[in-house]
Amino acid sequence: MSEINKDINSTEKLLNAIRRKDEKSFTLLQRPEAAFSGKKPPQKIKLTFPKRFSNKKNYTVGVDIGREFIRLVKTTKGLGDKSVLVDQRIVKFGPQISKDSSEFIALLKSSLVAFCGPLANCDIWTNVSTSDVNVYYIKVPRVPKKQLENVVYWTAKKEGYIDDEKSVFDFEIQNEIVEKVNPKYSVMVYTAPKAEIEKIKTLFSDIGIDLAGITIISFAIQNIFRSRWMPAIKEVFVSLYIGNDFSRIDVFNKENLVMTRSIKTGNSSMVEAIVESVLEKTGNVRLRNDEAKKILCSLSPDSEELKDTDFGYDFKKEEILEMIFPVWERLARQVDMTLKHYTSTSENKKIEKIYILSSINIYNSVRDYLSDQLEIKTEFFDPFKQQTIPSSVESLNISERIFLAPALGLSLSDNKHTPNAIFTYYEKDKEINIKRINKITFLSFLAALFVCLFLIVYQGFQINSVTKQQEKLRKDLAFFNPLLSIDTVSKVANEVKMKRKIARQYAQRYLGMAVIGEVSDITPPDIHLISLKIAEEKTLPKADEKASREADKGTEVIIQGVISGPRNMLDSNLSQYVMKLENSPMLSHVSIQKNSIETFKKNEILHFILSAKIG
Numbered sequence: 001m002s003e004i005n006k007d008i009n010s011t012e013k014l015l016n017a018i019r020r021k022d023e024k025s026f027t028l029l030q031r032p033e034a035a036f037s038g039k040k041p042p043q044k045i046k047l048t049f050p051k052r053f054s055n056k057k058n059y060t061v062g063v064d065i066g067r068e069f070i071r072l073v074k075t076t077k078g079l080g081d082k083s084v085l086v087d088q089r090i091v092k093f094g095p096q097i098s099k100d101s102s103e104f105i106a107l108l109k110s111s112l113v114a115f116c117g118p119l120a121n122c123d124i125w126t127n128v129s130t131s132d133v134n135v136y137y138i139k140v141p142r143v144p145k146k147q148l149e150n151v152v153y154w155t156a157k158k159e160g161y162i163d164d165e166k167s168v169f170d171f172e173i174q175n176e177i178v179e180k181v182n183p184k185y186s187v188m189v190y191t192a193p194k195a196e197i198e199k200i201k202t203l204f205s206d207i208g209i210d211l212a213g214i215t216i217i218s219f220a221i222q223n224i225f226r227s228r229w230m231p232a233i234k235e236v237f238v239s240l241y242i243g244n245d246f247s248r249i250d251v252f253n254k255e256n257l258v259m260t261r262s263i264k265t266g267n268s269s270m271v272e273a274i275v276e277s278v279l280e281k282t283g284n285v286r287l288r289n290d291e292a293k294k295i296l297c298s299l300s301p302d303s304e305e306l307k308d309t310d311f312g313y314d315f316k317k318e319e320i321l322e323m324i325f326p327v328w329e330r331l332a333r334q335v336d337m338t339l340k341h342y343t344s345t346s347e348n349k350k351i352e353k354i355y356i357l358s359s360i361n362i363y364n365s366v367r368d369y370l371s372d373q374l375e376i377k378t379e380f381f382d383p384f385k386q387q388t389i390p391s392s393v394e395s396l397n398i399s400e401r402i403f404l405a406p407a408l409g410l411s412l413s414d415n416k417h418t419p420n421a422i423f424t425y426y427e428k429d430k431e432i433n434i435k436r437i438n439k440i441t442f443l444s445f446l447a448a449l450f451v452c453l454f455l456i457v458y459q460g461f462q463i464n465s466v467t468k469q470q471e472k473l474r475k476d477l478a479f480f481n482p483l484l485s486i487d488t489v490s491k492v493a494n495e496v497k498m499k500r501k502i503a504r505q506y507a508q509r510y511l512g513m514a515v516i517g518e519v520s521d522i523t524p525p526d527i528h529l530i531s532l533k534i535a536e537e538k539t540l541p542k543a544d545e546k547a548s549r550e551a552d553k554g555t556e557v558i559i560q561g562v563i564s565g566p567r568n569m570l571d572s573n574l575s576q577y578v579m580k581l582e583n584s585p586m587l588s589h590v591s592i593q594k595n596s597i598e599t600f601k602k603n604e605i606l607h608f609i610l611s612a613k614i615g
Helices: 011-018 023-029 102-116 145-158 194-205 217-226 267-282 289-297 317-345 364-374 398-411 425-479 486-509 511-522 545-553 567-583
Strands: 003-007 059-065 069-077 083-092 122-127 134-141 167-179 182-193 213-215 236-242 247-253 256-263 353-358 378-380 527-535 556-564 587-600 603-614
Touching: 059 102, 059 217, 059 398, 069 102, 069 398, 083 102, 083 398, 102 122, 122 194, 122 398, 134 145, 134 256, 145 167, 145 182, 167 194, 167 256, 182 194, 182 256, 194 213, 217 236, 217 247, 217 256, 217 398, 236 317, 247 317, 256 317, 267 289, 267 317, 289 317, 317 364, 353 364, 353 398, 364 378, 486 511, 511 527, 511 556, 511 567, 556 567, 556 587, 567 587, 567 603
Parallel strands: 003 134, 059 122, 122 213, 236 353, 353 378
Antiparallel strands: 059 069, 069 083, 134 182, 167 182, 236 247, 247 256, 527 556, 556 603, 587 603
16 A cells, blocks of 8 residues: 655646646546546536435445454444444355355355345445555645535546556545645545455445445545544554454544555565574575474464474474564564654654554564564454443453454444545535435425315314304204295195296287287388288197297287388388388297289289288
8 A cells, every 4th residue: 555645836727727727737637527436526526316214234344354264253233323233143164265266155144144144234435455456645725615525526537546547546634734824624634446346346236136236445444433443542643453464554534544555574584584594594494384383383372382283393483583573673674664754744743652453463573573673552452341242242352352352343344434436526425415405305295285185274274163163053953943934835825826827828928919009109100001910829728838839929910901102112111111020029920922003993912911820
């Protein structure tokens, strides 16, 4: 792992690049179109509504896969959102089993199923090799939140930290600082190879597990402090992991990882030193690495003692320490140089404590030596100390507890405080927007619910009021004694019908006189009526009024007469007379049956016969 702490002094130039004012620098950077997984974030995010508001699992399981061990730790949230250890397990497998083999996949699956129970109830986190991940620290100008992602991306891109095609890019804003009166953000950025991330995801997906997160051990150790599992009592402290092929120095400022560096000195260097020392002393005996490792581990009280059949059984502790002392010396020197570099670049902040982790059983001598050489309080990293833990953990020795520390840190992971290579800042922004939409949707639903409840209550009051009013009217109706009754109304109705019938009979009786009077009023002086006949058509006797009207409409009137006057006005006078009859309210359907010119007393007259209907 490499670590670089850079600062961008030209604030204006960077902002110009972001705002596309400096077209030259913008072109040189050749920023791609998307930033997720190493690409530029889009300006607009298309959001969809989630199926549910929360998919939080009950348990979080950390899976630390080593060379010969699978270490598992399960935690859950207790009172006050405090993490509680549920279970732990160390599964050992032989060096002959390859991690790419079907045998290892079957072992991993069976171990997880037996340890986790229902996998759907667990968020599973694992780690990618620290040597594959690059962590950098940069400072960027303080800009509005909407521009911050672009500023960080362009700064990292300009420094050459990002390979869009091969790596996943993510960052974390750690704190605000003031440098030369200019406010800035201190930002941790990291890149991880896409191929390695996909390889890990495929390993777990092949056994039916969708990983919740992938991170590195340095961030897992950071989780232990950020989750308050182990309070960061000192302001600045160091985690020194002595691995097989390398060692890693992680510097923490309170709860934040502020510097990380890998050095090539590790336990394998001590094994090689023992092999070379034995060869030098004996001249012809070259130990195998496993034999030399067994001698090295014999320094720890947590390891089995060497048997009389083992090479080095007669070695004294001082002799073994003398063999590996040059490696200790080199390790202490490299650690010291790293810590001095951090102190010189961080306002001379003093390192107050060093925690030691190891890939093999630990021994007190290395702790005492480093503490003496570095003049810093040094202790083994036991995350289970001063914790309420199951009896299965209490029975573990200090080396086993240290071995479980990375898996414990993974089980304390949360996207809120853990960098996640499969849930980068892009997904976090998208999740924030989805939660915002969920919140708006929920509040809208809540407002609609309140409106509905108000309407229900209002309608309830209205119904209650109407019910009371109805009850009052019923009581009033019960005491009401009307003058009318059904018999009275029927009697009055019959009387009305009888009077109307009598009236109709009178009208029928005097119909002829009414017609004669109407025709007489309409007929002008130059028209002389000869006859007026009223002919009733035969109809069946009807008792109701409708039948009477139909009978009236069937009564026909025959009018015969003559028109005297100038010859050329006779036809016109007849037409006018027909129109007057047609306009009469008593007559309708007036038609000319006959009209002819005749001579009367040497004068021409128009003889006519008209027919009309009454009504």
